[in-house]
Amino acid sequence: MSLLRDALVALTYPLALTLAVLLLALLAHRLRWMRTAGVLALAAFAWSAFWSIPHNAEWLRSSLEDRYVVAPDPASLPKADAIVVLGGGGYTWINRPGVTLEKLKYSRLAAGVRLYDAGRAPRVILSGGGEGVRTEACNMARGMEKLGVPHSALLIEERSTDTTTNAKYSAQIAREHDIHRVLLVTSALHMPRASLLFRRNGIQVVEVPVPEPTAGESWADRWLPSPRALWKSGRALKEYAGLLALCVEGKTT
Known part of the structure; x- marks a missing residue:
């Protein structure tokens, strides 16, 4: 059970899920399901590409970070x-x-x-x-x-x-x-x-x-894909996965 949980947590990081879906695409290709393989490969790359954009990463993170006000004093x-x-x-x-x-x-x-x-x-x-x-x-x-x-x-x-x-x-x-x-x-x-x-x-x-540091205000800081944005997106997705697990647990126990 612990190994399954760790595997699911790992898949919240965009690159990990992209690699997993690419493996499925490779399997589909071997089975000659060409259209399915193409769709899976495209979706895999699009997933990581989307979350590597700093603006998207900050949008996702703010949906969690803005729930509580940072006290100035x-x-x-x-x-x-x-x-x-x-x-x-x-x-x-x-x-x-x-x-x-x-x-x-x-x-x-x-x-x-x-x-x-x-x-x-x-x-x-x-x-x-x-x-x-x-x-x-x-x-x-x-x-x-x-x-x-x-x-x-x-x-x-x-x-x-x-x-x-x-x-x-x-x-x-x-x-x-x-x-x-x-x-x-x-x-x-x-x-x-x-x-x-x-x-x-x-x-x-x-x-x-x-608070944590945010992306800069320039166009490049907000819209050029970066590994850091991908990592920040992964952290936010992990938090959402954890909250979902707690909600499910709360309903069943």
Whole structure:
């Protein structure tokens, strides 16, 4: 079941689905179903070509990102029992000198620090597992401490491997520390699915979405196909697939 799920997730990325459909087209060609093979091949290329256009990628992503408003001032948000920051993104800046909050506009960690500094919650749950010497949550803790959050305020969740287990294990920590309401910090794109999963685990959620960089305003930035646009489209399609799976699950369980 896990392998099937991973395969379906992989197919949400346009190039992966294009390759899969091209294999079907090759099979149809071998069977001498020429018209079917041609239609499949054309559809396969058109699918990736469409989502490689930055304008289309941004349109798809905005349908998820615009569901929650990005608060311009952390102090305007309500208080909660804790801040939850989900893993994601790079942490190479942790080892750079002179890093400030102002330079980390798109960082989830920085957003969590801003909430803590604004007195929105006394504790921060950092959620992210991984293998090796340091889990993602441990790297996140290093970043938080570098930006001024005391270690005593941090609660580390390092068993999770995906958003489902982010919510499951963070909820366990929340119950252990009498935490009922959290400020949930993740990317705006990821927020609809993450919020739903945390609510299903019995946590009251105030969504704090973090924006991601968008395409430029020039004609070339908006309309010339690019690998980055294809990757960004794939992330959005993955989120939609995850939301669809949750909706189906909600109706059947």
